[in-house]
Amino acid sequence: MRQLVLAALAAVSLSIPSAALAQDRSSAKKQQDRGTAEIPRCSHNLGTVAIVEPDNQWWRELSLGSPEAIMKIFVQQSGCFTLVNRGRSMQSRAMERALADQGELQEGSNLGKGQVKAADYFLQPDIVTTNSNSGGGGLGGAIGGLLGNRLLGGLAGGINVKKKExxxxxxxxxxxxxxxxxLTEGYARKKDIGFGAGGGGGWWGGFAAAGGTGYQNTEIGQVIVLAYLDAYTKLVDQLGGLPDDAAAAAPEAK
Structure with a gap:
């Protein structure tokens, strides 16, 4: 009997490390899979794109920067488009043009008409609504009932700060x-953060430089980034139907 007990104890002692090792390997595999969730890459450039902010500046309620910063990182890292700036840079150029028209610039500055690169596409990051308390109901809930979208605290689309979705x-x-x-939809939640800021996401550090205040160092900001990454990945999958030359494919301008 004593020998049987010792044998049983030995078998248990051997199985514990094996189970722990298997669990560690499983966790490592999950972390590796999550780490591969990177910005998608395009095999060739599809033209120029300008990022357009939505009219509803929902990010202000969350003390975040414009989602334009997120899109800048994705576009530049993916190589799918050439990014043209239609924001402050365009305003600054208008100032330089005014100085040129007034004869204030140095000779040979080569700044004038016919030099601005046209945008082939407009890319707009949007969200249906935001609700910091996720109270539900209202217009968002009605839209969810009609469209059958995923409901976040009663809201169709949007942000649930409490649940980090x-x-x-x-x-x-x-x-x-x-x-x-x-038109694509993206979704992320708090438990998805692990592969973003930690695993393989070297692009996370660029948000501050791009004007993406709060996205890198807040949980809800990171969740929003991953939701847009989900949407952008789906968008890239649908871009195969775009022409190689958008200008040539469009009707002739008159």
Whole structure:
């Protein structure tokens, strides 16, 4: 009997490390899988894109920067488009043009008409609504009932700060024809943060430089970034139908 007990104890002692090792390997595999969730890459450039902010500046309620900063990182890292700036940089250029027209610039400055690169597409990051208390009901709930979208605290799309969830949309519009070429939805939640700031996401450090205040160092900010990454990844998957030369494919301008 004593020998049987000792044998049983030995078997248990051997199985514990094996189970722990298997669990560690499983966790490592999950972490590795999460780490591979990176910004998608395009095999060739599809044209120029300008990022357009939505009218509803929802990010201000969360003390975050404009989602334009998120899109800048994604566009530049993916290589899918050439990014043209239609914000403050355009205003600064207008000032330089004014100085040139007034004869104030040095000779040979080569600044004038016909030099601005056209945007082939407009990329708009959006969200249905935000609700810091996730109270539910109201218009958001009604939209959710009609569209059958994922409900976050009663809201169709949007952000649930309490549960750390985000549901966002991305649309890309042809600048010449105004045709909406693609519309995708992205979703992320708190438990998805692990592969973002930690695993393989070397691009996270660029948000501050791009003006993305709060996205890198707050949980809800990181969740929103991952939701947009989900939407952008789906968007890239749909870009195969875009022409190689958007200008040539559009109707001739008159």
């Amino acid at each position: 985000a549901n966002v949309t991305l649309s890309i519009v042809n600048a010449r024809t105004t045709v909406e070429e693609a």
